[in-house]
Amino acid sequence: MNILAPSLLGCDFSNLERQIKAVEEAGAGYLHLDVMDGLFVPSISFGMPVIASIRKCTDMVFDVHMMVKEPGRYAQVMKEAGAELLCVHQEACLHLDRTVSQIHALGMKAGVALNPATPVSVLECILDQVDQVLVMTVNPGFGGQEYIPYTLEKVRALRRLATERGLHLDIQVDGGITPENAAVFLEAGANILVAGSSVFRGDPGENTRKFMDVLRKYEAD
Ligand code: DX5
Ligand code: ZN
Numbered sequence: 411m412n413i414l415a416p417s418l419l420g421c422d423f424s425n426l427e428r429q430i431k432a433v434e435e436a437g438a439g440y441l442h443l444d445v446m447d448g449l450f451v452p453s454i455s456f457g458m459p460v461i462a463s464i465r466k467c468t469d470m471v472f473d474v475h476m477m478v479k480e481p482g483r484y485a486q487v488m489k490e491a492g493a494e495l496l497c498v499h500q501e502a503c504l505h506l507d508r509t510v511s512q513i514h515a516l517g518m519k520a521g522v523a524l525n526p527a528t529p530v531s532v533l534e535c536i537l538d539q540v541d542q543v544l545v546m547t548v549n550p551g552f553g554g555q556e557y558i559p560y561t562l563e564k565v566r567a568l569r570r571l572a573t574e575r576g577l578h579l580d581i582q583v584d585g586g587i588t589p590e591n592a593a594v595f596l597e598a599g600a601n602i603l604v605a606g607s608s609v610f611r612g613d614p615g616e617n618t619r620k621f622m623d624v625l626r627k628y629e630a631d
Contacts, residue, residue: 412625413602414618415440415473415582418464419455420553420606421614427467429614436618440473440495442584442604445488447478450502451551458484458491465492475523475584475604477550478502482509489516497521497544497582500532510539521582525550526558530567541580543568545600548585553606557586562598569599589620596628 416433418426418441430441441464446455461472474493478484481498482505488496496518503509506522513520521542522533526549533543545564547557565581572579583595584604592603603625609617 411439411601412596412629413439414609414621414625415442415602415604416609416614416618417442417444417475417553417584417604417606419444420608420610422610426464429610430464430467430470432613432615433609433618434468434470436615437622438609438618439471440602441468441470442606443472443474443493444606445474445476445478445484446551450479450499451477453551458487461488461491461493471495473497473521473582475521475544476502480504482512485509485512485516485518489518493518495519495521495542497523497542499523499525499550501525501528507536507539510536521580523550523584524564526561530564530571533568534571537571537579538575538577542582542602543579544582544584544604546585547583547587547595550585555586557583557591562594565595565598565600589617589624592621592624593628596624 421429448454473495496513510520519541523544547561548555581600582602583600587605588608
């Protein structure tokens with residue numbers, strides 16, 4: 411299934427509830443929540459208290475993208491705050507297998523994210539254990555960047571690998587995704603699009619509908 415995951419990082423934080431409702435009503439399925447520790451990535455965003463508060467505003471799936479060193483330390487508290495999908499960076503986990511098992515044991519879906527320069531091959535051993543792979547299409551840490559073209563080939567390679575193994579893997583792309591370039595990523599094999607600035611800059615409901623039109627077209631093909 412094709413899904414839009416608006417990234418809250420791109421929103422106007424003085425109007426959280428209104429903007430969350432706008433994207434939900436327009437058809438977004440996931441709410442992408444970027445947690446940054448100022449160490450794995452240069453910036454700091456938000457954490458458990460914000461996530462727990464907005465849990466009351468929406469039924470969208472909470473897709474938490476942990477840009478945090480050793481994110482397994484926070485798996486339990488993120489679950490308690492309302493996370494349903496916890497995505498950790500391969501580069502941030504010394505014991506990735508243990509962290510993925512820990513996420514599953516808590517009853518969440520487990521995702522693994524790869525920075526642009528990290529090859530898909532690092533996931534060969536663990537691919538069958540994960541629910542989702544997030545291919546970073548920009549260097550993580552900030553919204554509003556242009557996507558890096560070579561990441562598209564990673565999406566293709568990952569979809570090929572998943573198909574060869576008979577896996578129904580969710581492939582998420584994150585960074586620089588717009589309604590205009592979304593088709594390129596869907597054609598490459600991604601099925602979950604994360605979008606921050608291209609959803610929340612301007613009218614979030616209207617922008618979500620633009621994405622949904624593209625997503626539905628590829629669902630039907
Ligand atoms: C960046 C974050 C993204 C970010 C995307 O490190 O992981 O989720 O919000 O923002 P845009 O869509 O503006 O590139
Ligand atoms: Zn993200």
